[in-house]
Amino acid sequence: MIPDKFLKPYNPQETEERIYNLWEESGFFDPNSLPTERYTQSTTIPLNAKRFSIVMPPPNVTGVLHMGHALMLTLEDIMVRYKRMRGFKTLWLPGTDHAAIATQARVEKDIYKAEKKSRHDLGREEFLKRVEAFAKESHDTITSQIRVMGASCDWSREAYTLDEKRSLAVRTMFKMMHDDGLIYRGHRIVNWDPKGQTTISDDEIVYEERKTKLYTFRYSKDFPIPIATTRPETKLGDVGVAVHPDGKWKQYIGQTFEIPDFAGISLSIKIVGDSAVDPEFGTGAVGLTPTHSFTDWEIAGKHNLNKELVVINERAKMTDKAGPHSGKKVAEAREAVVAWLKTEELLEKEEEVAHNIATAERTGGVVEPLPKLQWFINVNEPIAEREGKTLKDLMREAVQSGDIKILPDHFEKIYFHWIDNLRDWCISRQIWYGQRIPVWYRKKAKGKNQNAKLEEEEIYVGVEAPEETGWEQDPDTLDTWFSSGLWTFSTLGWPEKTKDLEMYHPTDVLETGYEILFFWIARMVLMTKYALGSVPFRTVYLHGTVRDGQGRKMSKSLGNGIDPIDVAKKFGTDAGRMALIVGNTPGTDMNISEDKIRGYKNFANKLWNIARFVVENTKGEALEEGFSGYTERDAKLREERHAMFIDVTKDMEAYRFYMAAEKLYHDAWHTFADKILEESKKILKSGTPEEQKSRRQLLLHTLDKLLRALHPFIPFVTEEIWQLWKQPSAKDGMLMVAEWPISESL
RNA sequence: GCGCGGUUAGCUCAGUUGGUAGAGCACUCGAUUUACACUCGAGAUGUCGCAGGUUCGAGUCCUGCACCGCGCACCA
Numbered sequence: 001m002i003p004d005k006f007l008k009p010y011n012p013q014e015t016e017e018r019i020y021n022l023w024e025e026s027g028f029f030d031p032n033s034l035p036t037e038r039y040t041q042s043t044t045i046p047l048n049a050k051r052f053s054i055v056m057p058p059p060n061v062t063g064v065l066h067m068g069h070a071l072m073l074t075l076e077d078i079m080v081r082y083k084r085m086r087g088f089k090t091l092w093l094p095g096t097d098h099a100a101i102a103t104q105a106r107v108e109k110d111i112y113k114a115e116k117k118s119r120h121d122l123g124r125e126e127f128l129k130r131v132e133a134f135a136k137e138s139h140d141t142i143t144s145q146i147r148v149m150g151a152s153c154d155w156s157r158e159a160y161t162l163d164e165k166r167s168l169a170v171r172t173m174f175k176m177m178h179d180d181g182l183i184y185r186g187h188r189i190v191n192w193d194p195k196g197q198t199t200i201s202d203d204e205i206v207y208e209e210r211k212t213k214l215y216t217f218r219y220s221k222d223f224p225i226p227i228a229t230t231r232p233e234t235k236l237g238d239v240g241v242a243v244h245p246d247g248k249w250k251q252y253i254g255q256t257f258e259i260p261d262f263a264g265i266s267l268s269i270k271i272v273g274d275s276a277v278d279p280e281f282g283t284g285a286v287g288l289t290p291t292h293s294f295t296d297w298e299i300a301g302k303h304n305l306n307k308e309l310v311v312i313n314e315r316a317k318m319t320d321k322a323g324p325h326s327g328k329k330v331a332e333a334r335e336a337v338v339a340w341l342k343t344e345e346l347l348e349k350e351e352e353v354a355h356n357i358a359t360a361e362r363t364g365g366v367v368e369p370l371p372k373l374q375w376f377i378n379v380n381e382p383i384a385e386r387e388g389k390t391l392k393d394l395m396r397e398a399v400q401s402g403d404i405k406i407l408p409d410h411f412e413k414i415y416f417h418w419i420d421n422l423r424d425w426c427i428s429r430q431i432w433y434g435q436r437i438p439v440w441y442r443k444k445a446k447g448k449n450q451n452a453k454l455e456e457e458e459i460y461v462g463v464e465a466p467e468e469t470g471w472e473q474d475p476d477t478l479d480t481w482f483s484s485g486l487w488t489f490s491t492l493g494w495p496e497k498t499k500d501l502e503m504y505h506p507t508d509v510l511e512t513g514y515e516i517l518f519f520w521i522a523r524m525v526l527m528t529k530y531a532l533g534s535v536p537f538r539t540v541y542l543h544g545t546v547r548d549g550q551g552r553k554m555s556k557s558l559g560n561g562i563d564p565i566d567v568a569k570k571f572g573t574d575a576g577r578m579a580l581i582v583g584n585t586p587g588t589d590m591n592i593s594e595d596k597i598r599g600y601k602n603f604a605n606k607l608w609n610i611a612r613f614v615v616e617n618t619k620g621e622a623l624e625e626g627f628s629g630y631t632e633r634d635a636k637l638r639e640e641r642h643a644m645f646i647d648v649t650k651d652m653e654a655y656r657f658y659m660a661a662e663k664l665y666h667d668a669w670h671t672f673a674d675k676i677l678e679e680s681k682k683i684l685k686s687g688t689p690e691e692q693k694s695r696r697q698l699l700l701h702t703l704d705k706l707l708r709a710l711h712p713f714i715p716f717v718t719e720e721i722w723q724l725w726k727q728p729s730a731k732d733g734m735l736m737v738a739e740w741p742i743s744e745s746l
Numbered sequence: 747g748c749g750c751g752g753u754u755a756g757c758u759c760a761g762u763u764g765g766u767a768g769a770g771c772a773c774u775c776g777a778u779u780u781a782c783a784c785u786c787g788a789g790a791u792g793u794c795g796c797a798g799g800u801u802c803g804a805g806u807c808c809u810g811c812a813c814c815g816c817g818c819a820c821c822a
Contacts, residue, residue: 009784207821214822228822242822277822286822295822356821410750414817417749421818517817549758583759583769587751589815591758595771602784613781656762662769677781 002616003724010608012572012601016716020147023719026731029154031089035732038739039089052083053091053504055488056153057512057520058161060099061138062106065145067546067554067592068513070564071584073149074577075543075657076511080152081712082652085740091504092152093491095159096139100434100480101204101362103138105196107131107433124432131433135162148568150577150715152736157500159491161483162435169490170483171438171463173531178461182381182391182530183427185439185459187373189290189297190426191358194316195365198430199374201479202423203518205367207356216283216349217341219259219269225249226348227287230355232341233333236263236322237311240270240288242299247279263340265323272303291371307371316368330368375428375437375476379526386530394529395419395522404525406540407655408587411517418518427479434477438462442471484520485527488536510537514544514587541655542587546580549593567597574714575601581661581713603665604717607710610673611721614699617684623700631691634698637676641667641702645709645741652712653746661713668706676702705741 027033031051054076059069076092084090107130108119119127139160146153159166177183190199216228217235225241243249252271259267276299277286290300290307300307311322318333320326325333341347358367382388389397396419398404399412406412428437440460460466465473486494488510492501506528510521521540528536548554554561567576571594578600584590630638644667651660676698683695703725711718715736722728722735 006781009782216822230821278820281820282822284822293822295820353821408751414750417818514816551758585760588759593758593771596758598784599770602782605784606782609782609785611781616781651762654762658760659762662760666769673781674786678786681781 002612005724006608006612006615010605010717010720012574012604012716013569015720016148016150016568016573019716019719019723020150022723023152023734023736024147024155026734026736028084028731028734028737029092029152030156031091031154034084034089035737038087038737050086050088051090051503052080052088053093053507054080054509054511055491055507056092056094056151057510057516058095058097058159058484058487059142059146060097060102061135061142062099062102063138064141065149065564067562067564067580069145070149070567070576071543071546071580071590072511072513073146073151074580075541076509077149077151077153077577077715078581078657078712079509079511081715081736082740084152084736085708085711085738087739089503091154091157091500093157093159093504094143094146094151094153094155095161095487095491096142097484098135098160098162098434098480100477101196101198101200101429101431102480103135104131104431104433105362107134110134119432128432145565148565148573150573152715157491161480161487165493166483166486166490167435168463169486169494170435170478172495173482173486173527174438174478175461175463176531177377180383180385182378182383183375184378185373185375187371188376188424188426189292189294189369189371190374191360192314192368192370192372193360193363193365194314194368196360196363196431197314199372199426199428200360200362200367201426201481204361205358206361208359209354210357211352212355212357214349214351214353214355215338215341215347217347219257219262219267220346221344223257223259223269224252225271225285226283227285228282228349229287230353231292231330231334232337233318233322233325233330234289234292234311235287235337236265236267236318236325236333237289237291237309238267238269238287239290239300239306239309240272240303242272242274242277242286242288242296242303243284244277244279245273245275247277247284249285263323263337264325265321270303270305272299272305274299274302292369294369297369297371310371312368312370314370316366374426375439377425377427379422379424383530386533391526391530392419392422395525398525398529398535403535404538404540407542408585411514411540411542411587415517415522418522425479427482428474428476429479430475431477434480435483437474437476437478439474440466440471441474481519481523485523486531488524489528489532494531505532506535507537509539509541511541511543514542517542539655543584544587544589547589547591549591549595551589551591562592562594570594571597571601572604572716574604574716578603578661578665578714581657582665583662584658586655600714603669604714606669606673607706607714607717608721610668610677611703611707611725613677614703615725617680618696618700621696621700623704624697627697627701629690629694630698631694634694638698638701640671641705642742645705646744646746648709649740649742649744649746657713664706664710664713668710672702672706707735708738708741711735711738 057072080090080092111117191205193200212230214228214230215232216226218226229235253273256268256270259269288296288300290297290305291310292312309321311319312330313319316330318325318328325336360367379391382390399415442458444456444458460471488507489501489505492498492505494501524536548560552560564576575597579592579597648660648663680695683691707718707722719735
């Protein structure tokens with residue numbers, strides 16, 4: 001009568017993998033395979049019908065899952081399981097991200113450690129083989145770990161940002177944007193990472209505050225304006241000085257000073273007036289180094305100053321333009337210039353200041369601004385097909401109009417602020433692992449002249465390579481966020497017009513960490529509004545960072561990390577999921593400790609014993625639909641549960657999962673178990689037959705509904721109890737596809 | 747510099763539209779062998795950062811301040 005299993009404590013280790021396999025083999029992760037009677041009748045294209053879709057933010061194939069992934073997977077699985085139980089044809093599409101620069105950097109490091117070889121020693125082809133092997137292994141680990149988390153995603157639709165279909169989408173998008181004049185190749189100052197030997201976007205920069213020296217000097221004895229700088233070595237590339245048009249130096253505007261000897265080279269310094277200069281700050285004048293400073297490049301452009309004088313190269317060494325300093329590292333050149341200024345008595349002041357230096361997010365290299373020929377996306381170009389709006393406009397209006405809602409909503413302000421400050425997006429990278437830029441070049445003799453010096457370059461931009469010979473593809477790859485930007489629709493089959501695309505796009509929710517709001521969310525809005533004219537998702541749910549018990553970031557060096565797979569082994573996935581959800585509001589960082597997780601392991605066992613009690617005390621009696629013989633007391637208890645479920649459903653609809661989880665936890669443990677089960681002991685022992693019958697039905701009813709409501713949060717233990725208790729004869733009887741405890745639509 | 751968030755019980759945090767402060771952990775006392783020791787019952791603990799204001803009533807709304815954290819910009 002009572003399954004023996006109930007006589008022992010709940011054992012997640014024995015249960016979870018078996019239950020996951022049961023779900024996966026049922027095929028119900030694929031919305032097309034959901035039981036027809038509940039799911040397909042009401043669902044037709046186009047998609048005003050009951051369907052729900054989430055595309056999983058693809059974990060990077062750089063290693064293993066961490067607690068942040070566990071939180072993401074739990075939140076998404078809760079939404080997906082909830083909607084599925086509510087009768088929505090539900091798709092959760094999983095995938096992984098090649099994470100170009102991150103993966104390449106990781107593999108380069110490994111290879112260097114083991115073999116003392118660089119990627120150049122191996123060559124492009126061999127190196128890519130190594131990266132792919134690493135990515136494959138990492139992928140396999142990650143996808144099996146996603147299964148351990150209980151994620152009910154549709155593996156039959158799994159995607160990779162670098163697989164064939166996604167590559168086609170990327171090339172198609174590149175061509176479209178190029179044809180519309182949104183992608184251009186330009187010689188501009190970019191962020192160069194000397195360590196990674198590649199350009200990076202503005203968003204890939206991390207500022208670090210360091211102490212540095214601020215030097216105030218003059219180019220020569222008779223130069224009238226003192227100049228301050230933290231980088232004396234770049235002054236070898238100065239072509240001018242900018243002062244405020246109405247400031248104290250305005251009398252010099254328009255003059256050019258020839259400096260025959262500045263630390264061994266000659267300079268020609270023109271004084272220009274520009275309102276970008278703050279007359280109150282520093283000396284009220286800025287030495288202009290157009291090739292090694294973003295603002296100087298802009299100012300130089302406005303005043304037609306020389307933008308060719310490059311004194312630092314890609315290896316962060318001085319070029320031959322630096323005269324006697326040529327070949328020196330920047331730090332050495334800095335010392336040399338400072339020493340020279342001292343000897344010549346041109347150094348007026350030397351002070352210690354706190355200074356933000358730009359470093360590359362992935363490699364930690366100190367970013368060197370350099371002018372280079374790169375590919376960019378123009379965010380300020382009006383697009384004819386989009387009513388003359390710019391990409392910035394499209395990003396802004398998607399949120400302004402309310403088509404996209406961001407939770408918590410204060411991130412909307414941060415989003416707008418970012419757009420306001422956005423510059424053209426540099427999308428070309430000098431790394432090997434990634435989407436190769438779909439551009440080909442061919443040298444062509446100009447006119448009839450056969451002189452090789454008069455060749456000009458032809459450019460071909462296409463989805464496929466040109467058929468004629470003689471073309472060479474651009475060696476660069478695309479910023480990984482270019483392919484990520486297409487994720488919601490490239491995964492559904494775009495550029496083909498697939499049924500999936502029609503059915504599941506726009507997706508309903510994009511759930512991810514707030515730290516990639518700009519990197520990813522904004523880029524998805526950009527790409528989707530441009531390519532499809534629609535938004536990629538309706539709601540953005542941003543979760544916070546998972547920290548340790550004391551609120552510290554989890555890190556390898558601190559050794560305070562909690563591994564979600566260890567949690568699953570030690571306490572069960574359900575316990576870990578519950579611990580991540582209760583008390584976790586969107587946008588707020590949360591702390592998690594083993595103590596907290598242990599508490600929810602106990603909860604799973606509590607639920608297990610509640611079920612045991614109910615099964616033991618109802619002796620095989622079935623739950624009777626429409627039973628009407630409840631006593632007054634039991635009818636009231638039933639009503640209270642119903643009200644609680646309505647309350648919880650409202651929380652679910654409003655994305656208050658932390659609250660729904662806590663209410664269910666409290667109701668199951670401290671009301672159902674502590675009060676209702678306790679008083680049932682007396683009733684079932686000494687009540688009238690009517691009272692006993694009523695109470696048995698109440699117990700069956702309440703357990704049934706509680707299991708349903710708790711399933712999205714703790715899917716394994718609820719399904720296991722359900723299977724043991726109900727012993728469904730067909731897979732349709734699984735809790736995973738059972739109805740949510742209430743049917744009211746709220 | 748501009749902007750955002752936080753400040754509530756010893757700890758970690760909830761508190762949806764203003765109506766006599768909540769949870770988990772920790773703590774104290776007690777219970778118990780037929781659902782569960784991965785247990786049960788009882789209990790203690792907070793001038794809700796500070797100062798004003800609006801209101802019959804403020805943890806909740808408004809203003810100012812302090813401290814902590816974050817984003818962006820500047821970074822000559």
